[in-house]
Amino acid sequence: MKLNLDSTITLNNGIEMPLLGLGVWKSDNQTAAQSVKWALANGYRAIDTAKQYGNEAGVGEGLKQGLAENGLKREDVFLTTKVFNGDQGYESTLKAFEGQLERLQTSYVDLLLIHWPVNGKYNETWKAMEKLYHEGKVRSIGVSNFNLDRLTDLMEHASVKPVLNQMEFNPVEQEKDIKDYCDKHHIWLEAWSPLGHGDALNDPAIQKLADKYNKSTAQIILRWELQREVITIPKSTHEEYIKQNADVYDFELSDEDVALINSLDIDKRSLWYGAFSWNGNPAGIVDAVDEWNK
Template sequence: MTTAVFLNNDQKMPLLGLGVYKATEDNEAENAVISAVQNGYRLVDTASVYKNEEGVGRGIARCGVSRKELFITTKVWNTAQRLGDISGAFQRSLDRLGLDYIDLYLVHWPVPGCYLSTWKEMEKILSSGRARSIGVSNFNIHNLEELKKISGIVPAVNQIECHPLCYPKELIDYCQDNGIQVQAYAPLARGAYLDHDVLCVLGTKYAHTPAQVGLRWAVQKGISVIPKSTNPERIAANARIFDFSIDQEDMDLLDTLNQDYHSSHVPEDLRGIPL
């Protein structure tokens, strides 16, 4: 059963990864990374704004798996975009992580008036080899079209909120048609669908939890998922999504649950600004 995908530059990325958003308590991110690696995860997703890159770096150093087996993602925040300090922000992330390269570096949000110039700076980081792939997060079709006008480098990934209650099919189809890998953050909707009747019924049918069914729905569409957890038992449970398949009729049923429900929010510094 497929557990990884190839990006548009032939880099291999796991379909399952660990998200560490809000894992900021003492050793929380570090221990989560170690637990995840012990449970077969090889992708870890962080960001400068999460304020835990140091902890992630300690987890990478202590996890017992060689660096080349891991896929590490981090992101440039809005402030650095406005300051035009992309190279500096990237180097600080590298230093905090204790790494000499990043597998995937993302533009965290399409800051109006900044994200196109940010992308040009990202291209330089890519050409330097310090980032193996570059991509975007929270970009809509308009943002991606604008990017296409100024760059011949197609984003390797667009990381967006996606789960059965939030299924932006038009955007996903656009990305897949243009060779952009979709990656779902908040793929469990922060618990919002775990007691949904349909997910519970399907969980019983497939002898898996509603969370596992929701994650399986995404990866079966070729969408990478990065569920966040710092609980070792839930980290382990979230990894058990490659031992079953959902029938097409049930996939279609899950598609109908879309409510455009977002468990995440636009950051304060972008609220009220058309993206």
């Protein structure tokens, strides 16, 4: 499979999306702005953020500066953001989205996702997103963290099919049932937490492959995900690692080695529905807000 940093996939509405991009989860505004500029300077053409991350303003500033510094146009970059859990519902989604565009300093986004399927609200949120899609304010719409029950329910109510489902996906959490469903319905799977934290990065089998291919364990994992045709958005706040994460195109894992990593799945999720407020919020997770950190 010959791939490069310019490689794209075709979403089910015909829009082209880069297969590898930059994620900015847990980055403050200044850090996100700098990471976006580094990414664009090093050939990345996809950026993923969310209102819940509290850094849309930083991403917008980094995008503005990065485009100017690298002689790029807005249409050269595929920008994703997400509907904040507290904004879900029809009118509230539409109203909040205008503020998201303002923070991102753009007139449109390439992909808008429902960040989490808030019970009793995600279908109305989807209707609002369909309106934004038909108005051209978003080029494509999709979901994030939708399990099979919620994804099936959304599909039964939607008039526009989701283009992708962004899920936790890595060697120890491969979401096999969801990927099979998405493949069947021409919905792409996109990976958040693509490196799987320490569980995958420190796995002895992956370390052996890193030695075999003379690559880091992170590069082995990212290459595996690309060969699995999973859209991948690794996060880094260091230019060196941003470069390394994109240095995965001068080798190809054998079928046997792909199968080996496939066998490492232990269905280990780092975060799931039980942690959020519509199920009692036992983990005490708080939604972020956008502000420039002083």
